[in-house]
Amino acid sequence: MTWSEWPAPAKLNLFLQITGRRPDGYHTLQTVFRLLDWGDTVRLRVREDGGIYRVGGSAPGVAEADDLMVRAAKLLQREANVRLGADISVEKRIPAGGGFGGGSSDAATVLVALDRMWDTNLGIDRLAALGLTLGADVPVFVRGDNAWAEGVGEILTPIDLPPAWYVLADPGVQVPTAALFQTPELTRDSPPATMRDFVSEAVLDNAFEPVLRRRERAVEATFAALAQVGTPRLTGTGSGCFVEFATRDLAEAALARVHRDVPSLRAWLAAGAHASPLRGALVRI
Structure with missing residues (x-):
């Protein structure tokens, strides 16, 4: 085969x-x-x-x-x-x-x-x-x-999400998820949110962000670099960070500035997908 x-x-x-x-x-x-x-x-x-x-x-x-x-x-x-x-x-x-x-x-x-x-x-x-x-x-x-x-x-x-482009950045550090969940300062009792809260941007925080920013200098440095072009956020329980933009042009301009100001930072561009590209691959065969 x-x-x-x-x-x-x-x-x-x-x-x-x-x-x-x-x-x-x-x-x-x-x-x-x-x-x-x-x-x-x-x-x-x-x-x-x-x-x-x-x-x-x-x-x-x-x-x-x-x-x-x-x-x-x-x-x-x-x-x-x-x-x-x-x-x-x-x-x-x-x-x-x-x-x-x-x-x-x-x-x-x-x-x-x-x-x-x-x-x-x-x-x-x-x-x-x-x-x-x-x-x-x-x-x-x-x-x-x-x-x-x-x-x-x-x-x-x-959930339907509007088109968006993202500057992604990898600080290059790994912290085991299990260890993060055991961190005493982690907020574990947030009141449940609704989709309306998300759409209105009333909830956009990541519970692990303050923990990782305090524990890992590379994460804090990445946030500082991305803050020059937008509002950085953390994804998941990892160290990866991102800034969202409405258009590709805005995202490309932001990425160019990040590369100019912090050339050592691994940063790149990606677009939000309407659905998984895997679904399209299945249709094609």
Whole structure:
């Protein structure tokens, strides 16, 4: 079989607040997921012998057995009781630990694409449920819509978002999510917000922003650099930052200034997507 290529888009959390804690220890949250037109590229090739192998590298330091892409393929294989296998490769663009959803998106792309390539036809709801066992962010990539999210991030309501362009920046630091959730100064009891609150910009904060800005000098320095061109925000529980713009021209001008003023900062441009580019790839085959 020949290789096929599949997009694995990045995401932004346009806000993120923690509203409580469940009896099992997981935190409940609210956020808005914005999918981007930029991300990784996953390559897949069907195998007749049932083997599932990673070809080439993935995120630095991730063993093949722990790779979410490999785990996703094996999970689908067991759930669908299919005898086919796959070779899996990825071209990584999304920085690890940035909160841009790279690992979750790669896993979701493997689930959705192999469901088509193996002709298992589990359907989007079952694939999203499988994805949830891999990570709380995987279902939003499986479903492929910008979404208002609650619960641990798995209760999704599609939401229409206006066109937007983003200057993205990677401070280059990684802090384990579990450690952040244990930080004493983290606000864990925010009152629940509504979609109207978000639309009116009454809630745009990320509960992890003050924590990371105090803990990591690189994050604080990135905020200072981006504040010269707009209002910086943090995405997810990673160190990645972004500034939103209404047009590409404004975003390009802002990026040029960031590159001029802080040439060492890794910053780039991406557009918000109306829906996941993975959906378009499925339609084309």
